[in-house]
Amino acid sequence: MTKSANTMWGGRFAAGPDAIMQAINASIGYDRRLAPQDIAGSRAHAAMLAACGIITDSDAAAIREGLLTVLSEIETGDFPFSTALEDIHMNVEARLRDLIGEPAGRLHTARSRNDQVAVDFRLWVRDQCDQADAALAALQSALLGQAEAGADWVMPGFTHLQTAQPVTWGHHMLAYVEMIARDRSRFADARKRMNTSPLGAAALAGTSFPIDRQMTADALGFDRPMSNSLDAVADRDFALDYLASASICAMHLSRLAEELVIWSSAQFRFVKMSDKWSTGSSIMPQKRNPDAAELIRAKIGRIFGANVALMTVMKGLPLTYSKDMQEDKEQTFDAADNLMLALAAMTGMVTDMTAQRDNLKAAAAGGFSTATDLADWLVRELGLPFREAHHVTGSLVAMAEGKGCDLPDLTLDDMRSVHDGIRTDVFDVLGVENSVASRTSFGGTAPSGVRAQVAHWKEVLK
Numbered sequence: 251m252t253k254s255a256n257t258m259w260g261g262r263f264a265a266g267p268d269a270i271m272q273a274i275n276a277s278i279g280y281d282r283r284l285a286p287q288d289i290a291g292s293r294a295h296a297a298m299l300a301a302c303g304i305i306t307d308s309d310a311a312a313i314r315e316g317l318l319t320v321l322s323e324i325e326t327g328d329f330p331f332s333t334a335l336e337d338i339h340m341n342v343e344a345r346l347r348d349l350i351g352e353p354a355g356r357l358h359t360a361r362s363r364n365d366q367v368a369v370d371f372r373l374w375v376r377d378q379c380d381q382a383d384a385a386l387a388a389l390q391s392a393l394l395g396q397a398e399a400g401a402d403w404v405m406p407g408f409t410h411l412q413t414a415q416p417v418t419w420g421h422h423m424l425a426y427v428e429m430i431a432r433d434r435s436r437f438a439d440a441r442k443r444m445n446t447s448p449l450g451a452a453a454l455a456g457t458s459f460p461i462d463r464q465m466t467a468d469a470l471g472f473d474r475p476m477s478n479s480l481d482a483v484a485d486r487d488f489a490l491d492y493l494a495s496a497s498i499c500a501m502h503l504s505r506l507a508e509e510l511v512i513w514s515s516a517q518f519r520f521v522k523m524s525d526k527w528s529t530g531s532s533i534m535p536q537k538r539n540p541d542a543a544e545l546i547r548a549k550i551g552r553i554f555g556a557n558v559a560l561m562t563v564m565k566g567l568p569l570t571y572s573k574d575m576q577e578d579k580e581q582t583f584d585a586a587d588n589l590m591l592a593l594a595a596m597t598g599m600v601t602d603m604t605a606q607r608d609n610l611k612a613a614a615a616g617g618f619s620t621a622t623d624l625a626d627w628l629v630r631e632l633g634l635p636f637r638e639a640h641h642v643t644g645s646l647v648a649m650a651e652g653k654g655c656d657l658p659d660l661t662l663d664d665m666r667s668v669h670d671g672i673r674t675d676v677f678d679v680l681g682v683e684n685s686v687a688s689r690t691s692f693g694g695t696a697p698s699g700v701r702a703q704v705a706h707w708k709e710v711l712k
């Protein structure tokens with residue numbers, strides 16, 4: 251079957267592409283998502299061409315009106331997308347020609363699909379940085395709400411997932427607020443770095459037309475035009491910066507998700523997940539499964555995957571544009587969609603979950619969690635070197651373990667049999683509330699410090 255050649259570039263072609271060629275070549279199945287950015291880029295370009303006297307004002311006006319019609323057709327779902335036209339750029343331009351005729355053919359003056367796709371995708375990724383930032387701010391607020399409510403609720407702090415020292419619920423929630431603040435600053439960094447315009451680089455070498463690249467950069471909200479036309483069309487660092495930031499962010503989400511899975515189990519009972527974020531089992535009536543947390547934990551795989559995939563696409567590519575680079579979009583879209591979904595679900599879960607204050611406190615006292623407080627007391631009150639205090643405390647822990655009790659349940663005589671300097675006021679430091687209250691060093695878990703941090707973050711997030 252002979253097909254006609256592509257009307258956009260088929261001048262020198264006698265026959266159309268093979269069906270399989272069309273299938274491997276076309277990106278319209280996914281890059282249609284770039285339509286708003288493509289039209290914004292074209293509008294900026296057309297206005298600049300007219301301002302620089304490269305096309306007439308009336309052609310620019312026809313192009314502008316036509317592009318607005320195309321955009322509304324796409325928004326209402328009336329747009330006739332064509333695989334034969336390969337990608338969003340040629341679909342939009344072909345439709346523009348149907349709508350306005352000859353002036354449409356002047357839009358591509360001093361431009362190539364190479365700088366066109368570079369600008370479209372950059373605008374899209376930039377927007378994702380902004381959306382991620384807003385979603386992360388919402389998650390911070392949800393965590394802050396938990397932190398404020400439970401600034402002085404004691405819970406076990408863990409290392410190796412073994413009870414380490416008592417901490418406060420508020421302190422634990424604020425740890426994630428800090429992580430997310432770094433995520434936000436990574437996205438902000440990436441956004442700042444990517445905010446330069448490739449438009450006007452044309453195919454790769456620039457153009458002989460007297461264009462004004464600052465004008466299109468300004469119109470699209472970029473800080474300035476990119477300085478090297480080869481770099482402008484060959485660069486996908488901006489997407490990699492985004493995906494790297496998204497990967498670290500997703501890794502943080504997976505850690506919190508993992509804690510929610512553990513904490514909501516019957517063995518821990520640290521939190522009760524809301525019905526809104528739990529599912530039941532079709533066979534086991536007692537089950538409340540934390541599926542949303544599990545799915546967030548799992549979704550990092552595809553986000554890491556997108557990052558690695560694009561690194562691999564870009565690796566070893568000679569300058570400038572190669573068609574390999576068309577493979578930049580699909581996985582980035584998927585990563586961004588899943589990051590936003592994970593953030594929304596995490597924010598919902600955190601907002602609606604209920605910390606089980608009594609269970610947290612009971613767990614905080616177990617596992618000899620105040621052993622360090624006892625050792626510190628021996629240092630502070632009896633002047634023991636820390637290593638010796640550690641040893642004495644270890645003996646007391648072994649004794650308590652042997653008796654099947656906790657440290658505060660030992661008698662003074664028990665204690666004095668290990669070290670005869672121990673006095674009755676040692677029992678003051680063995681309670682978990684006293685333990686956390688004593689951790690007043692900067693950044694420590696004392697409720698006073700947590701309240702100060704809550705106040706700080708409330709100000710920041712206002």
Ligand code: ARG
Binds near residue numbers: 367571573576577
């Ligand atoms: N669909 C292409 C992409 O996403 C647009 C750029 C095509 N440029 C070219 N010279 N074939 O990369």
